[in-house]
Amino acid sequence: MKTIRSKMMMLSILIWIIMAIIWLSMSLYNQRTVEKYNGILQRYLQMNQASQLSQQSLTSLNKYRIAPTLENLNQYGNDNASLLRTKVEMDWLRNVTNSMLLDSLQNMLESQSEAMDLAVRFQKDNDEENAAKQFDEASNISKYISEATLTLISGEQNTYDAFYRKIIKRSDEIKKMGLWTLAFVSLLLLLFSYRFVNSVTQPLLKLTLSARELSRGNFKNPIEVATNDEMAFLAITLDSMRLKIGTLIDDIQSKAQLEYDLHRHKLMLKESELKSLQSQINPHFLFNTLNMLSKEAYLAGAGKTSELISSVAGMLRYNLRKLDSRVSLKDELEVLEEYLTIQKARFGERLQVVREIDKSALGIELPILILQPLAENAFIYAIEPAEEGGTLTIRVKQDENYVLVQVQDTGQGMEEEQLTRLLSQTENTMYKGHSTGIGIWNVIHRLQLFYGVEEIIDIDSQVGVGTCITLKLPRGHKS
CATH class of the missing domain: 3.30.565.10 (Histidine kinase-like ATPase, C-terminal domain)
Incomplete structure (x- = not known):
């Protein structure tokens, strides 16, 4: 009874231990690598964001100069505020190699913001000449910002080039380890499978054939499996289920017939109750008698009595x-x-x-x-x-x-x-x-x-x- 279960448990535990060790190792490595990679990526994005916001705020200023509306002014204000926030947020990018270049980039961002604000002020004063000069000044600073951003990113690439090479090397090592692990686990599974497949397939085939017979409604043939493992217990259970289902089907058929007869009797009883409402007296005899009394009352001069009897007769005729x-x-x-x-x-x-x-x-x-x-x-x-x-x-x-x-x-x-x-x-x-x-x-x-x-x-x-x-x-x- 425990042969198949013990083998499967041993195999499952062994595979679980191997996969757990591999998973933990790779998870720790990947976590460190991803955290490092995300840090580098965030630095690149932060640097690139400075250049993008510089261009975006300059574009918003140009829209305001072309169409000096309140909506365009508000858009410029938002973009300029984002530019100044980015200047402050870039402090975390500072290291030994880029400190001077980062200071220069932050100063240029602040200078561009000041030049754009002057251009807005001159634009409001209708001083087109000075507004154009300040806009040109801001445009030149934006170009320098783009160049400085590229220089920073290039420096970052040189700094982390060794890290990239190390990641590539470790990836190749992990790939080789995965292939060896797969080969080992596959061999282990093949060896174990060969041992117990033959002892399982034959009883399983018998159970499959028996289940097919049950699905076709044949509950007469007993189910027997000559083994000493879980398949024997499954065969006994399935055979017990066969007997119970057969008995249950017989009971359901009997109850269905009983309910059908009961429903038919209820309908007949309901019909008889409705008929009994009209058959408590002899209605036709009473109707004819009332008609005769109505005529007699009318001939005797009792018009009111005749009318009442006629009304009763009319009701009776309707109720028939x-x-x-x-x-x-x-x-x-x-x-x-x-x-x-x-x-x-x-x-x-x-x-x-x-x-x-x-x-x-x-x-x-x-x-x-x-x-x-x-x-x-x-x-x-x-x-x-x-x-x-x-x-x-x-x-x-x-x-x-x-x-x-x-x-x-x-x-x-x-x-x-x-x-x-x-x-x-x-x-x-x-x-x-x-x-x-x-x-x-x-x-x-x-x-x-x-x-x-x-x-x-x-x-x-x-x-x-x-x-x-x-x-x-x-x-x-x-x-």
């Missing part, structure tokens, strides 16, 4: 449709009028109905039996409990995206807990003893399924003021 039927908003308002006729006869002067209807919005489609449950909710919770009755407002309006249908009452309103209970499925699925038997949650759920949106209803209720239920029906569902 399937709950998944599509109707227009106009149809819903018409059957709501039948319902309000019955309630008006019941409450008399205690009930006031206000209608604010935008007739251009009545063509939108919606599921059947939407408005009547909302109105019934207003009667149950607002108008019926109040001795003085109340006002029910039916409002239809539209905007760019929605048709808004509002059912508003002047009842006592509801607190947050009452509103939550009203919207809950468990406590409000059915109003026992009332006409529709369809709760607010049912209305919301069917509207969400019909339009495919969640935000379909808004309920604004204030205690002591009343409740307003607003349906937001997306436009585009025309009958």
Whole structure:
């Protein structure tokens, strides 16, 4: 069990030690070389920067002389300030060999700055002759600065020429050492690889073939490897995984079938619940009976009774449709009028109905039996409990995206807990003893399924003021 691991560990440790020694040696050498090289490079850049800033400030001065604007003057001021900063910053370049030349260069930088400032002053005084003289003086000094910079750089090159040669020599030595190290490590790897490759490839080939069979869904063939190392343990693990995956697939298939059956049973149960809402009595018999009673009442001179029976018959005929039927908003308002006729006869002067209807919005489609449950909710919770009755407002309006249908009452309103209970499925699925038997949650759920949106209803209720239920029906569902 430890053969392959021990060999690999020994090889890894040996290679790590060799590479660590090489890396540390080269890192230390490269760090020193890079630091030295960066110092030299910084000296060159600092020297070259003096010449560049000299030319740049002279160019800015010339732009100001051609176009004496505030922007050009500010640009010249910035460049001249950079030139003077560079003069101060060049002190760190001083050594025994370049001290005099560096002093001369710094003095020239200061002289150029003074000459340019005089040229600016004469330019402001409109003294073109003296301004031109000072500009020429600054130009000549800039040329001397360029020559002095080149002289400094040339001196630096001579000073560090020996260092460059030493770097080149060490680079060649490092290259040779790298080649020898590579050859040594390669030989070591070849010798070790030859020892254990044969003991690994055969079991590995068997494991590969077994894994291919597993990927094709064949979990029947056992996996066996006749060795005494990690490959044997891997084969045992893979074989155990084969058995567990096979069992898991069987369990998943069983659960999937069970979930499918459960889902189908839920759908059947839901369909039966919807059908049961319309099959609690014999609706056709009752509808025919009500029509007959309406005619008898009319012939007997009871016109009010005939009208009420006719309204009940109209509601029953409308409710006989399937709950998944599509109707227009106009149809819903018409059957709501039948319902309000019955309630008006019941409450008399205690009930006031206000209608604010935008007739251009009545063509939108919606599921059947939407408005009547909302109105019934207003009667149950607002108008019926109040001795003085109340006002029910039916409002239809539209905007760019929605048709808004509002059912508003002047009842006592509801607190947050009452509103939550009203919207809950468990406590409000059915109003026992009332006409529709369809709760607010049912209305919301069917509207969400019909339009495919969640935000379909808004309920604004204030205690002591009343409740307003607003349906937001997306436009585009025309009958």
